[in-house]
Amino acid sequence: MEYREGNMIDGRYRLEQFIGSGSFGEVWVAVDTRTDLEVAIKIYISMDKHGLEEFTKEFQVSFDLNQTNLLHSNYLGVNAEDNRAYLIMPYCPDGSVSSLIGRMDEKALWKFVNDVASGLAYLHGQNPPITHQDIKPDNILISRTGDYLITDFGISRQVRNTLRRSARSASVAGAPAYMGPERYSSSPMPVKASDIWSLGATIYELATGELPFCGMGGVMQKNGADMTLLPDHYSEEFRSLVYSCLSLETWDRPSAKQLAEEAARQLRSLEVTGTTAAIDKVKEEPAASVPNSEDDRRKTQIIHAADNSTVPLGAAPAENRPAASVGSATVRVDQAQSQSEMQVPAGTAPSGVVPPEGNVFGGGLPQTEQKPAFGPAVWIATSAAGLVLGFLLNVLVR
Numbered sequence: 001m002e003y004r005e006g007n008m009i010d011g012r013y014r015l016e017q018f019i020g021s022g023s024f025g026e027v028w029v030a031v032d033t034r035t036d037l038e039v040a041i042k043i044y045i046s047m048d049k050h051g052l053e054e055f056t057k058e059f060q061v062s063f064d065l066n067q068t069n070l071l072h073s074n075y076l077g078v079n080a081e082d083n084r085a086y087l088i089m090p091y092c093p094d095g096s097v098s099s100l101i102g103r104m105d106e107k108a109l110w111k112f113v114n115d116v117a118s119g120l121a122y123l124h125g126q127n128p129p130i131t132h133q134d135i136k137p138d139n140i141l142i143s144r145t146g147d148y149l150i151t152d153f154g155i156s157r158q159v160r161n162t163l164r165r166s167a168r169s170a171s172v173a174g175a176p177a178y179m180g181p182e183r184y185s186s187s188p189m190p191v192k193a194s195d196i197w198s199l200g201a202t203i204y205e206l207a208t209g210e211l212p213f214c215g216m217g218g219v220m221q222k223n224g225a226d227m228t229l230l231p232d233h234y235s236e237e238f239r240s241l242v243y244s245c246l247s248l249e250t251w252d253r254p255s256a257k258q259l260a261e262e263a264a265r266q267l268r269s270l271e272v273t274g275t276t277a278a279i280d281k282v283k284e285e286p287a288a289s290v291p292n293s294e295d296d297r298r299k300t301q302i303i304h305a306a307d308n309s310t311v312p313l314g315a316a317p318a319e320n321r322p323a324a325s326v327g328s329a330t331v332r333v334d335q336a337q338s339q340s341e342m343q344v345p346a347g348t349a350p351s352g353v354v355p356p357e358g359n360v361f362g363g364g365l366p367q368t369e370q371k372p373a374f375g376p377a378v379w380i381a382t383s384a385a386g387l388v389l390g391f392l393l394n395v396l397v398r
Contacts, residue, residue: 001082003028003043009079009086013041019095020138025084029091039074040091046084055085062153065126069119071141071149092149094142097202101137102209106238107270109207113241114263115148116140116199120256123153124192133190135198136178137205177211178202181218182250193250196259200245207234212246221248237266 003026007015016038017029025044032039047055059076066072075088097112104112116135123130132139132153141149180197183190197218204212212227213220221227227246230239241262247253254262 001084008033009041009043010077013039013086013088015041032088038091040089041086042089043079043084043086046082052078052083052085059087065123065130065153067119067122069115069147069149070122070153071151089151090143092141092143094144096138097140097142097148097206098137100142101206104206106234107267109203109238110263110266110270112140112148112206113199113203114260114267116150116202117256117259117263119150119153120192120195120199121260123150124195124256129192131190131192132195132198134175134178135195135202136175137202140202176217176219177215179217179219180250181222181248183217184219184222191250192256193253196245196253196256197247197250199256199259200242200253203242203245204230207231207238207242221246237262 003015003018005015005017009015009030012033013030014033015028015030019027019029019040021027025042027040027042030039030041031037044055056076059073062073071089071092073087073089076085077088078085100108120132120135123132130153132150134152135150139150139152141151143149178198178201180194182188182197183194201212201217204210207230208228210228213225216225230242241254241259244252244254245259
């Protein structure tokens with residue numbers, strides 16, 4: 001049966017928009033006429049009775065898989081008209097990350113790694129472990145909240161074989177460009193590390209807009225081909241993570257859990273760095289007081305008329321000191337401390353504050369803190385000399 005817009009599935013789901021098709025079926029946007037909600041519906045190719053039984057068992061297992069980064073299937077049905085199984089899933093209007101290839105910055109890529117690796121870690125942690133076998137941009141959707149969701153998980157190798165037989169296809173599970181070198185060996189059984197290689201190829205493509213190994217996948221790596229390095233504008237940590245995912249040997253690749261933990265750590269680091277940069281920017285901005293009203297301007301004129309002096313912070317006031325005009329910023333001083341408006345050279349300490357030893361702000365001590373020019377010892381010596389001189393003069397006069 002060829003599906004068209006407006007077709008009803010099981011008298012409930014009205015097909016609205018075709019999204020795409022693959023080896024095992026096609027995906028549509030549909031409306032659930034009972035709830036008036038938009039949903040995604042994946043309609044699989046026709047299967048025999050045995051195939052439908054296997055598929056139903058798989059759905060029962062995957063239905064209990066609930067994790068933030070997995071796209072959960074809500075319902076499995078079989079269309080009575082053509083005996084084709086279908087799955088009802090939440091609709092993600094932003095589609096897959098295929099639309100973001102070559103357009104993501106490093107922070108967005110760390111978020112992607114964190115989400116997808118977290119979902120894979122959950123699947124790999126099941127008993128027995130579940131390998132996805134087909135990680136690629138088309139199978140990672142963007143939720144309405146901006147999270148990344150793995151779809152097409154939970155389909156076992158056995159069911160994939162059943163679907164391939166029904167489709168009369170000899171293709172293997174997975175897309176060759178995203179398949180690691182072990183998938184081209186004499187024992188091509190996918191393992192958890194195979195999902196990691198596929199994720200690495202996906203990250204590489206999102207970051208560069210190109211597939212590693214010219215899109216030929218692990219078969220070129222297995223035959224000794226070198227991979228084009230990632231651009232230098234990505235951090236060393238990011239590049240190292242991608243290269244480790246694409247390691248030739250499965251045992252050299254990190255686990256999904258390790259990837260998720262590293263991505264989460266990098267995201268926290270980026271948040272701290274961003275916050276620190278924002279604080280530093282505020283600190284670097286010179287404090288300034290600009291009269292906002294006519295009253296403020298009058299007050300400023302009166303203050304200048306009364307004082308008629310401009311004093312760099314950290315220097316002693318002096319009468320008739322010329323006003324500094326270049327490289328300075330005007331700071332309004334609290335009237336309780338001062339009734340003048342002073343010109344502040346950039347980098348000097350705030351008024352009334354004695355900088356720590358070493359004077360990191362570049363200004364001197366305020367006048368009230370300046371040490372006297374002559375110490376007590378000098379004063380005493382001067383006084384004694386005066387007494388002796390007076391005594392000698394008195395003797396001579398007599």
